[in-house]
Amino acid sequence: MRNIRAVAFKEFIHILRDRRTLTLLIVMPLMQLMIYGYGINTDVKHLPTYVYDQDRTYLSRRLINAFTQSDYFTVKTQAASLGQVYSALDRGLAQSALIIPPDFTANLLKKKGVQVQLIIDGTDSTPANVALNSSQAIINAFMQNEKLVPVQLLPIDFRPRLWYNPDLKSSYFMLPGLVGLLLQFLVPMITATAIVREKERGNIEQLLVTPIKSYELIIGKILPYIALGVLIASSIITIMHFLFMVPIHGSVMTLFFLTLVYLVVCLGIGLWASTIADNQQQAGQIVMFFAMPSILLSGFIFPREGMPVWVRDIGYFIPMTYFLKIVRGIILKGMGFFDLIDQVWPLLLMAVLVIVFSIRRFSKRMT
Amino acid sequence: MPDIAISADKLTRRFGKFTAVDEVSFEIPYGSIFGFLGANGAGKSTTIRMLCGILEPTSGNGKVGGFDVQTQPEQIKTVISYVSQRFSLYSDLTVIENLSFYGQIYGLKRESLSRRIEEVLTMTGLYRFCQRLSGDLSGGMKQKLAIANAILHKPKIIFLDEPTAGLDPLARRSIWELLYSLAEQGTSLFVTTHYMEEAERCNTIAFISDGKILRIGRPADLRHQLSAKILEVACQPLMKASRLFLTLEGVRGITVYGTTLNLNVNDQKAVSARVVDAAAREGVEIISIRPIGASLEDVFSDLDSERPDAKH
Numbered sequence: 213m214r215n216i217r218a219v220a221f222k223e224f225i226h227i228l229r230d231r232r233t234l235t236l237l238i239v240m241p242l243m244q245l246m247i248y249g250y251g252i253n254t255d256v257k258h259l260p261t262y263v264y265d266q267d268r269t270y271l272s273r274r275l276i277n278a279f280t281q282s283d284y285f286t287v288k289t290q291a292a293s294l295g296q297v298y299s300a301l302d303r304g305l306a307q308s309a310l311i312i313p314p315d316f317t318a319n320l321l322k323k324k325g326v327q328v329q330l331i332i333d334g335t336d337s338t339p340a341n342v343a344l345n346s347s348q349a350i351i352n353a354f355m356q357n358e359k360l361v362p363v364q365l366l367p368i369d370f371r372p373r374l375w376y377n378p379d380l381k382s383s384y385f386m387l388p389g390l391v392g393l394l395l396q397f398l399v400p401m402i403t404a405t406a407i408v409r410e411k412e413r414g415n416i417e418q419l420l421v422t423p424i425k426s427y428e429l430i431i432g433k434i435l436p437y438i439a440l441g442v443l444i445a446s447s448i449i450t451i452m453h454f455l456f457m458v459p460i461h462g463s464v465m466t467l468f469f470l471t472l473v474y475l476v477v478c479l480g481i482g483l484w485a486s487t488i489a490d491n492q493q494q495a496g497q498i499v500m501f502f503a504m505p506s507i508l509l510s511g512f513i514f515p516r517e518g519m520p521v522w523v524r525d526i527g528y529f530i531p532m533t534y535f536l537k538i539v540r541g542i543i544l545k546g547m548g549f550f551d552l553i554d555q556v557w558p559l560l561l562m563a564v565l566v567i568v569f570s571i572r573r574f575s576k577r578m579t
Numbered sequence: 580m581p582d583i584a585i586s587a588d589k590l591t592r593r594f595g596k597f598t599a600v601d602e603v604s605f606e607i608p609y610g611s612i613f614g615f616l617g618a619n620g621a622g623k624s625t626t627i628r629m630l631c632g633i634l635e636p637t638s639g640n641g642k643v644g645g646f647d648v649q650t651q652p653e654q655i656k657t658v659i660s661y662v663s664q665r666f667s668l669y670s671d672l673t674v675i676e677n678l679s680f681y682g683q684i685y686g687l688k689r690e691s692l693s694r695r696i697e698e699v700l701t702m703t704g705l706y707r708f709c710q711r712l713s714g715d716l717s718g719g720m721k722q723k724l725a726i727a728n729a730i731l732h733k734p735k736i737i738f739l740d741e742p743t744a745g746l747d748p749l750a751r752r753s754i755w756e757l758l759y760s761l762a763e764q765g766t767s768l769f770v771t772t773h774y775m776e777e778a779e780r781c782n783t784i785a786f787i788s789d790g791k792i793l794r795i796g797r798p799a800d801l802r803h804q805l806s807a808k809i810l811e812v813a814c815q816p817l818m819k820a821s822r823l824f825l826t827l828e829g830v831r832g833i834t835v836y837g838t839t840l841n842l843n844v845n846d847q848k849a850v851s852a853r854v855v856d857a858a859a860r861e862g863v864e865i866i867s868i869r870p871i872g873a874s875l876e877d878v879f880s881d882l883d884s885e886r887p888d889a890k891h
Contacts (some may be wrong), residue, residue, distance in 0.1 A: 214683060214686075215683065215684055217683075218680055218683035218684055219680075219684075221680075222669070222672065222676070222680045225671070225672060225676060226669070226671060226672075229671045229672075230671070413667070413669075413670070414663060414665045414666070414667035415667050415668070415669060416667075417661075417663050417665075417667045418661070418663060418667040418668060418681075419684075420633045421631045421632070421633060421656055421659070421660065421661040422656060422681065422684045422685065423653060423656045423657045423684070423685065423686070424684050
């Protein structure tokens with residue numbers, strides 16, 4: 213115990229004296245919070261839209277209004293010709309265009325079918341999808357409101373509702389995930405560099421000839437970084453909750469406990485990287501090498517549901533995949549420990565494996 | 580307590596096919612300084628690592644402080660300490676922080692630890708630097724800190740791997756004074772060095788080359804074995820003369836000393852005549868030629884010439 217305490221205390225001094233790393237540890241989470249919280253917004257709204265209204269009647273203006281009132285579309289210009297519409301789309305001045313035919317009202321009044329065209333710039337699939345789906349909803353609502361179809365005749369009363377994130381705010385989705393991302397990146401990085409630094413500077417040579425046991429050394433070295441990881445995680449969650457107003461529906465204690473498990477896995481990755489790397493630079497590269505697929509395949513940004521099966525299967529080996537479900541589940545949906553059991557046990561298994569493996573590798577190096 | 584601090588009996592370590600240390604044997608009593616000499620890569624550090632219990636020997640036995648190298652490496656670590664060639668304490672910790680960290684690892688309790696830290700700081704003259712970051716100390720001070728750290732837990736045996744490498748003469752002298760006072764108190768010191776005049780200060784020295792111990796004994800004895808075998812020749816041009824004399828029969832090796840050559844020879848008289856002859860023939864001017872007693876450096880170069888693959 214005394215040895216573990218001595219190592220942990222010394223490690224804390226290292227952390228406090230290393231201004232550069234300390235700055236990174238404070239600035240990076242804050243920066244990412246700001247970027248994901250304010251900057252990156254996948255909520256598509258106010259799509260610049262050109263309108264070519266060839267009918268120019270009360271009803272056609274009501275239709276245009278229905279589009280603008282939805283907030284998804286903003287009318288930039290009333291176009292005078294089809295040519296103007298096409299060139300605006302080509303030049304990117306508009307991302308969608310609404311074209312209303314000349315006999316729009318007349319045909320409607322005659323109960324004849326009319327064609328209204330919405331052209332959407334499909335270059336970027338996300339806003340295009342949003343425009344497509346919302347336009348259909350707008351048209352349906354328009355037809356009902358204007359009594360163009362008899363409501364009582366609809367055989368299915370279809371009422372979709374969005375739960376957990378009714379306004380589809382991307383910050384609700386991104387910020388809890390950020391806890392996973394930052395821990396996965398920062399914790400292995402600082403752990404690996406801290407251990408490799410001892411190798412690089414020859415400190416380990418001195419430690420090896422002391423009677424300290426390898427588990428005392430590892431635990432002593434890890435403890436300060438667990439504390440640091442908890443500090444990073446709780447400050448992200450605090451800022452997320454109070455600055456970005458993301459509600460926390462689940463139990464904070466469950467979140468805390470499972471974050472600890474995830475932290476251990478991250479530390480293990482760092483430990484493992486440190487047993488391979490000979491210098492701090494290599495350690496950093498190894499950690500980066502594993503951080504990249506984690507960001508892309510864990511579902512942090514890209515939904516795993518859309519991935520080919522074999523790519524999705526790779527994701528099952530990434531701890532962040534499980535932790536993202538846990539952290540989003542607890543924060544947004546109020547899930548409890550046992551609701552998340554399918555995510556908890558792989559994470560626990562990984563934690564045990566990675567620690568046992570690293571300690572064994574580490575003690576091997578001591579002989 | 581037995582008199583023998585460190586013993587090695589046919590200690591061997593192989594790395595794959597390469598034999599780094601080959602059946603090395605010696606005994607070192609308490610209170611003595613053992614000098615371990617050899618070129619870089621001769622097997623010095625590997626021997627130290629085996630004796631410190633951090634490298635398992637391939638075969639052979641060793642006992643350090645009464646504990647077996649093969650089976651009790653962790654017990655060995657409690658009775659020894661090790662000062663590595665490279666400064667290996669934490670440079671971002673202060674002198675005091677380093678000492679108290681290692682003191683705790685060696686199991687010193689709070690009050691005795693602070694008393695002991697004061698003692699070693701006074702002994703090494705580091706007291707006024709105790710709040711300084713170790714990385715900011717000069718080379719000599721760093722080495723003194725490493726030694727202060729090594730004696731914290733009053734080990735009976737200390738291994739020092741080139742403790743004076745790269746230090747100025749004054750710093751080297753004060754380190755050696757420190758080592759003497761430790762030996763006087765009964766500590767056994769195992770020192771590797773490249774400096775011949777430092778080897779001279781040891782009680783026993785051993786020459787190691789290609790993993791084998793070539794000679795072992797008291798410095799004076801080793802020099803005596805070689806005396807009547809060294810010829811000092813003052814001549815010029817020096818390098819031409821050196822190349823020339825090396826071709827002569829009976830010359831086993833040559834060491835260049837500023838303006839003179841020390842010829843390592845079989846027979847002083849016969850070779851002396853040959854040297855004079857050859858010099859006259861090849862236009863080398865001989866200023867003086869005389870037999871002298873051997874220095875340790877001569878012993879070293881003599882041993883070197885015995886190596887089958889010696890290139891000079």
